[in-house]
Amino acid sequence: MGVLHKIEHGLVRPALRRIRPSKRVVLGGITVDYKSELDGGGIEFGQDFIPFLRSRGMPKQPRLFEWCAGPAFIGFSMLGHELCETLCLADINPAAVNRCKSTVRLNHLEDRVSVYESNNLRNIPKSERWNLVVSNPPHFIDQYEGDIRAHDPDWAIHREFFNTIHPYLADDGVIVLQENNRGSTVETFGEMIDVAGLEIVFTHGDHKEPTRESVFYFIGIMKKGAKVPSWAAKVS
Known part of the structure; x- marks a missing residue:
């Protein structure tokens, strides 16, 4: 039974995913090409970035980067909703990168969108400079192994x-991460942000203790000592 399980999960299912046809969804007027197994929530709760950043009065950003982009539901949606001028995308998964490139071609965005296959930021050109970084990154340290x-x-x-x-x-660049209170709290990341020479400039929707159900919250992060733009300032 163990051998059959390995064959199913290691060979059969990946092969079926490769031949499964892709899907399309329109976000902000941009047709996004994707496969269901690449979606980490960006097509659902990831779209909360749009009303959240608009509610803070964020102006259009010159260049946006979506970290752990997957099919880039968030990045393409923000571009389509005119929250950025140009877009940079990166993901470790070549299948996700291929979907991003397909979306670029489909919408003729070659002059506005750059796509990289990269393990974290390791393969990103040093010439890149981002005014805003957004992400719906992996949310759990001890669940969903693999x-x-x-x-x-x-x-x-x-x-x-x-x-x-x-x-x-x-x-003056700002990082805005969407995290899940079922897997973390703001305090989870506090020390690693501080050690990296960064600081938290705002949070929204977070709970001080982990929740039993998924509750998504935002963390705004900048370089230590940077001038915080008005839209990213803490709300009293």
Whole structure:
């Protein structure tokens, strides 16, 4: 039974995923090409970025980066809703990268969107500078082992991101992460953000203790000492 299980999950299911036809959804006027197994929630709760950032009065950003982009539901939606001028996308999964490139071709966005296959930020050109970084990254340290959409063992993916983002972030650039209170609290990331020379400038919707059900919250992060734009300032 163990051998059959390995064959099914290691060979049969991946083969079926490769031949399964892709789907399309229109977000902000952009037709996004994707496959269901690549969706980590960006097509659902990830769309909360749009009303949230608009409610804070965020102006259109010159260049946006979506970290752990998957099919880039968030990034393409923000581009379509005119919350950014240009877009940069990256993901470790070549299947997700291929879907992003397909969306770029489908919508003739070659002059506005860059796509990279990258383990965290390791393969991103040093010339990149981002005014805004958004992400719905893996939310769990001890659940969903083997699922790169959800599992971040020992928070290593988050930690590496915080430690390597500095050269890419504009001086007044803001990182906005969407996390899940079922897997973390703001305090979970506080020390690693501080050690990386970053600071939390706002939070929204977070609980101080882990919740039993999924509750999604936002963390706004900048370089230490950076001038915080009005839209990213803490709301009293």
